Amino acid sequence: MIEVEHLSKSFNGQPVLEDLSFSISDGEILVILGESGSGKSVLLKHLIGILKPDQGTIRVNGKDIVPLPERKLLGIRRDIGYLFQDGALYDFMTVYENVAFPLKEHTALKRRETVEKVTKILTQVGLAGALAKYPAELSGGMRKRAALARAVILDSKILLCDEPTSGLDPIKSREISNLIHGLCRDLKCTTVVASHDMENSLRIADRMILLRKGRIVARGTPDDMKSSQDAFIQEFLT
Numbered sequence: 001m002i003e004v005e006h007l008s009k010s011f012n013g014q015p016v017l018e019d020l021s022f023s024i025s026d027g028e029i030l031v032i033l034g035e036s037g038s039g040k041s042v043l044l045k046h047l048i049g050i051l052k053p054d055q056g057t058i059r060v061n062g063k064d065i066v067p068l069p070e071r072k073l074l075g076i077r078r079d080i081g082y083l084f085q086d087g088a089l090y091d092f093m094t095v096y097e098n099v100a101f102p103l104k105e106h107t108a109l110k111r112r113e114t115v116e117k118v119t120k121i122l123t124q125v126g127l128a129g130a131l132a133k134y135p136a137e138l139s140g141g142m143r144k145r146a147a148l149a150r151a152v153i154l155d156s157k158i159l160l161c162d163e164p165t166s167g168l169d170p171i172k173s174r175e176i177s178n179l180i181h182g183l184c185r186d187l188k189c190t191t192v193v194a195s196h197d198m199e200n201s202l203r204i205a206d207r208m209i210l211l212r213k214g215r216i217v218a219r220g221t222p223d224d225m226k227s228s229q230d231a232f233i234q235e236f237l238t
């Protein structure tokens with residue numbers, strides 16, 4: 001459960017997020033929709049404490065993370081999978097090594113258990129045949145899949161995805177969106193997806209919020225959004 005209350009953030013006196021309140025229930029997929037520059041990435045970074053708000057509280061499983069020192073935040077971040085917009089794989093590691101890396105850093109799993117776990121998740125994301133490849137040898141869609149596998153390898157119960165479909169063609173966008181949806185349901189992950197991809201968001205979201213210039217201008221289920229008469233939502237939908 002993630003609960004955000006009255007979150008505000010400015011950069012150099014310029015408001016970027018203004019008085020945001022919303023919550024995400026366990027196992028739910030919330031999509032934060034908004035045009036480029038609306039504050040989606042800034043908001044996601046607040047949820048793992050990379051950025052601190054000027055005002056407001058952010059409770060993760062009941063605990064306000066805003067006042068926590070960096071040392072405590074590291075522990076919280078370990079339990080949160082984060083799919084960065086650019087994939088952010090290590091270029092000098094194979095796909096296998098990239099996904100195994102968090103396990104080596106944070107667990108005492110034996111080699112055989114690591115191999116099993118990594119192979120299983122890579123099979124799940126459709127990369128069983130690419131274990132030994134380096135990121136430079138992968139297509140954009142495959143890089144996103146690998147990054148997604150790495151994001152959930154520590155059995156995170158919270159998954160944050162920043163623009164998972166950006167830079168992908170419509171078919172690959174659909175595939176990665178379906179994959180996120182399937183993984184979240186499978187792993188019972190509480191999931192927040194930042195996106196400007198309305199079509200895929202409508203398909204995978206349990207609930208959505210629409211950001212505009214740092215404010216929530218609409219919220220609801222995909223059906224609520226589709227039936228809204230609001231001009232801005234309709235413009236965004238089409």
Ligand SMILES: Nc1ncnc2c1ncn2[C@@H]1O[C@H](COP(=O)(O)OP(=O)(O)O)[C@@H](O)[C@H]1O
Pocket residue numbers: 011012016034035036037038039040041042043
């Ligand atoms: N570290 C920062 N310092 C100053 N301004 C920032 C910083 N990060 C983001 N911004 C500004 O905040 C606004 C929202 O950015 P962002 O959250 O990245 O938008 P989105 O992800 O929705 O495209 C933009 O105007 C951006 O320039």
Ligand SMILES: [Mg+2]
Pocket residue numbers: 040041042085162163
């Ligand atoms: Mg962004």
